Amino acid sequence: MSANKTTTTGQGGDKPSEEMLTEATRVPLWDPEHDDVLVCRQVRQETHDVKTFVFSGREPRDFRYSPGQFMTFELPVEGMVTRCYTISASAARPYRLEITVKRVPGGPGSNWLHDYMVPGKEVNVSGPGGEFTTDATSDEKLLFISAGSGITPMMSMTRTACDLSEPTDLHFVHAARTPSDLIFRDELSLLASQNPGLKVSLTCDSTSASHSWTGFSGRLSLQMLSLMSPDFKDRKIFCCGPGRFMDGVRDMLREAGFDMEKYYEESFDFGAETAGTFEEHSSVAPEISGQTFRVSFSKTGHVVECSPGMTILSAAREAGLLPLSSCQRGICGTCKSKLNSGEVDMQHGGGIRQREIDQGKILICCSTPLSDVEVEL
Incomplete structure (x- = not known):
């Protein structure tokens, strides 16, 4: 004998409207100007020294970002350090973020994440930001070249393309x-097995008896690249990895006569004097006329002259200081500092919130003095 069922459909027995369902299931967008806390939901061990950290908002949030973009994390180590980590997740899965981080010997940020970031722990962030992205579902022929943890932006682009349809020719x-x-x-x-438009080629510098390997062996070379991607000269190339690896890729492509206008790269190298999101083409900087101002660094006591057009970051380096910096284009937020006094012209690329500007903070990589200034460095 079956029991009678009663279904409630709303007031007066009417079925819920599409508008009511949409309103009930709508998830608020992540607002970079106001939302700044992520909660760790899961940690996955990818390799012996690489982990993936899965985050979402305190309350459900819809993250809108382009595959290949990054988030800037404020980590409570050595007082506070700021680090940029590329989102490795698919942008087609908007309710969570993932970063994949390799433990770097002596690296304060990566070691703190590996040792202390666990499900339930919160972290302050800003972003997303960055311009290193492409649509891998388009008709363009693409080639991704990565090494080490430089795989993360490529993985986000590839996962997104596979979620949305499939890569056309990647x-x-x-x-x-x-x-x-x-x-x-x-x-x-x-x-690769599920998406005919995706071809994956892997190579290892060295192999061992403990791990079976039938793929390419040795460092990436022009001959090896020609076997992996015979028509690489016809493709748009995106590259990410350690600085020396990318130097080698650029040299290799130039040797092959590749059109470098179709080459894009990204690197966040916190130890280098210069690090950009895209390859820089050399040019002669125009002479800038104007007034020289004094830049004082309150924590160290250094005072330097800042020539017209010079950024505060350049002045700091002339003083022998090595403040943390990365993109040098006002995108990543790594060099955020407090402006104690004076005025600057800051031409940032989204790496700082308006409320932080209202609190007197600046990005020293893209700020040029308009008067004598004092910076909390």
């Missing part, structure tokens, strides 16, 4: 030291 080349260092190896193999 070759994905990744290099690692050993088979045990290959990040996302199984997932890339699965995606």
Whole structure:
């Protein structure tokens, strides 16, 4: 004998309207100007020294970002350090973010995340930001070249393309030291088997008896690249990895006669004097006339002359200081500092919130003095 069922459909028994359902299920957008806290929901061990950290908002939030963009994390180590980590997740899955981080010996940010970031822990962030992105579902022929943890923006682009439809014609080349260092190896193999437009080629500098390996061996070379992607000269190339790796890729492509106008790269190198999101083409800077101002650094006591057109970051380096910086274009927010006095012209690219500007903070990489200034450095 079956029981009678009663279904409630709303007042007066009417079915809920599409508008009512949409309103009930709508998730607020993540607002970079106001939202600044992520909660860790999961930690995954990818390799022996690489972990993926999955985050969402305190309350459900819809994250809108382009695959390949990054978030800037404020980590409570050595007082406070700021680090940029590329989102490795698919942009087509908007209710959570993932970053994939390699433990770097002596690296305060990566070691803190590996040792202390656990589900339930909160962290302050800003972003997303960055311009290193492309639509891998377009008709363009693409080639991704990555090494080590430089795989993360490429993985976000590839995952997004596979979620939305499938890559039309994408070759994905990744290099690692050993088979045990290959990040996302199984997932890339699965995606390639499910998406005919995706071709994945992996190479390892060295192999060992403990890990079976039948792929390419040795450092990426022009001959190897020609075997992996015979028509690479016809493709738009995106590259990310350690600085020396990208130097080698650029040299290799120039040797092959590749059109470098179709080459894009990204690197966040906190130890380098210069690090950009895209390859810089050399040019002669115009002479700038104007007044020289004094820049005082309150914490160290240094005082330097800042020539017309010179940024505060350049002045700090002339003083022998090495403030943390990365993109040098006002995008990542790494060099955020307090302006104690004076005025500056700050031409930022979104790496600082308006409320932070109202609190007297600046990005020293893109701020030029308009008067004598004092900066909290």
